Amino acid sequence: MFQLLRTHIEKRVRLTDEEFESITRYFSVKKLRKRQFFLQEGNVAKHIGFVNSGCLRIYTIDQKGAEHIIQFGIEDWWVADLNSYLTGQPATYNIDAMEDSELFLLEKTARDKLLDSCPKMERFFRILIESNYVATRQRIVDTLSASAEERYLKFIRTYPKLVEQIPQNQIASYLGITPQSLSRIRKELSGRQPA
Amino acid sequence: MFQLLRTHIEKRVRLTDEEFESITRYFSVKKLRKRQFFLQEGNVAKHIGFVNSGCLRIYTIDQKGAEHIIQFGIEDWWVADLNSYLTGQPATYNIDAMEDSELFLLEKTARDKLLDSCPKMERFFRILIESNYVATRQRIVDTLSASAEERYLKFIRTYPKLVEQIPQNQIASYLGITPQSLSRIRKELSGRQPA
DNA sequence: GAGTTTAATTAACATATGTTAATCTGATTT
DNA sequence: AAATCAGATTAACATATGTTAATTAAACTC
Numbered sequence: 512m513f514q515l516l517r518t519h520i521e522k523r524v525r526l527t528d529e530e531f532e533s534i535t536r537y538f539s540v541k542k543l544r545k546r547q548f549f550l551q552e553g554n555v556a557k558h559i560g561f562v563n564s565g566c567l568r569i570y571t572i573d574q575k576g577a578e579h580i581i582q583f584g585i586e587d588w589w590v591a592d593l594n595s596y597l598t599g600q601p602a603t604y605n606i607d608a609m610e611d612s613e614l615f616l617l618e619k620t621a622r623d624k625l626l627d628s629c630p631k632m633e634r635f636f637r638i639l640i641e642s643n644y645v646a647t648r649q650r651i652v653d654t655l656s657a658s659a660e661e662r663y664l665k666f667i668r669t670y671p672k673l674v675e676q677i678p679q680n681q682i683a684s685y686l687g688i689t690p691q692s693l694s695r696i697r698k699e700l701s702g703r704q705p706a
Numbered sequence: 707m708f709q710l711l712r713t714h715i716e717k718r719v720r721l722t723d724e725e726f727e728s729i730t731r732y733f734s735v736k737k738l739r740k741r742q743f744f745l746q747e748g749n750v751a752k753h754i755g756f757v758n759s760g761c762l763r764i765y766t767i768d769q770k771g772a773e774h775i776i777q778f779g780i781e782d783w784w785v786a787d788l789n790s791y792l793t794g795q796p797a798t799y800n801i802d803a804m805e806d807s808e809l810f811l812l813e814k815t816a817r818d819k820l821l822d823s824c825p826k827m828e829r830f831f832r833i834l835i836e837s838n839y840v841a842t843r844q845r846i847v848d849t850l851s852a853s854a855e856e857r858y859l860k861f862i863r864t865y866p867k868l869v870e871q872i873p874q875n876q877i878a879s880y881l882g883i884t885p886q887s888l889s890r891i892r893k894e895l896s897g898r899q900p901a
Numbered sequence: 902g903a904g905t906t907t908a909a910t911t912a913a914c915a916t917a918t919g920t921t922a923a924t925c926t927g928a929t930t931t
Numbered sequence: 932a933a934a935t936c937a938g939a940t941t942a943a944c945a946t947a948t949g950t951t952a953a954t955t956a957a958a959c960t961c
Contacts, residue, residue, distance in 0.1 A: 597836060640836055678908060690908080695947095698910080874938075886918090893941085913951090915949075917946105921942100
């Protein structure tokens with residue numbers, strides 16, 4: 512049941528069977544159907560979610576109605592509007608399922624108790640978020656310094672599985688360009704590097 | 707001496723005088739002259755630095771030789787190449803002083819000892835990096851969804867002090883545009899919203 | 902299986918930002 | 932004071948990406 516989560520945590524801190532068993536009691540299980548929301552902008556995020564299976568996306572909608580995907584949430588990743596979760600402010604992000612998915616949810620006060628009662632989990636979350644921070648910063652660098660084409664090529668290299676799995680307009684949204692531009696870029700590339 | 711650091715930490719966790727006193731022993735003090743490097747790309751980051759005074763910048767240099775500023779580090783902020791610091795890999799970022807600055811340094815093994823011996827500091831760093839993560843993510847949203855002009859206006863609103871303090875070409879670099887473009891944008895704006 | 906929505910492609914044109922190069926200013930150095 | 936240098940501005944032109952709109956293809960729905 513929680514095998515993936517255990518492996519995920521044990522990449523950062525060692526746990527005994529008893530410790531892990533007691534940790535799982537803080538989580539609840541949630542299944543989402545494709546297109547179903549995990550969180551909507553304006554609501555307060557009560558949970559963070561560990562993705563056990565499936566795929567979600569975290570995105571905003573700007574004034575002009577365009578969606579901008581901030582992050583995909585695949586197996587072994589977490590999804591959350593961390594600001595809303597931590598501060599209780601209304602969420603500014605939407606999170607929904609791109610395919611049928613299963614999440615393990617950690618409610619806010621449950622996490623607070625877990626952090627108080629289990630120093631290893633405090634450490635786990637510190638390490639987890641450190642690496643997320645590093646990755647997010649790298650994404651800023653890429654966005655600032657690379658052209659759309661370069662970002663697309665890097666995306667393919669970084670998430671080859673996702674490229675198969677999700678529609679291209681979603682990738683375009685993640686890259687910060689229009690689907691038309693991505694289509695044009697792909698055409699360019701296929702001319703230059705024939706399969 | 708460490709007043710700013712103490713206030714900074716106590717925003718997240720409460721400390722007794724004794725606790726804080728023992729914490730300070732893990733830090734060393736470093737003064738940097740304007741233009742002096744704190745870290746150069748290719749070297750391993752041995753320290754993270756709390757900025758007690760002055761202003762630094764964290765940036766990369768791309769293949770074409772252009773600098774991209776990822777973050778400014780002003781009073782009460784931390785500066786680091788966290789990836790290098792955590793993994794021991796060569797740094798991909800440069801960090802240097804934009805004006806004479808004073809840092810409090812925390813060496814890697816010193817931090818590990820601090821985290822082991824003081825759970826409050828484990829919690830402090832977890833909370834600190836959570837909020838950095840939130841801010842960094844928001845920056846991605848801004849970069850993806852806003853025009854250069856909008857990003858500039860937001861920058862002015864967010865860091866009014868910095869706008870006075872640092873050259874415009876540095877702001878352009880942070881925004882991901884050329885100094886010429888920023889100059890053009892400012893001209894546009896001054897026509898539209900006369901001072 | 903017909904009809905309807907969703908995704909991908911293409912093309913013509915529009916616009917924001919980059920590039921190159923020249924000028925100007927003020928600061929710093931000698 | 933002269934000389935040098937870094938930063939800011941401007942202009943002409945180049946290019947990447949956006950916009951609008953039409954077409955096709957594929958995936959659901961009834």
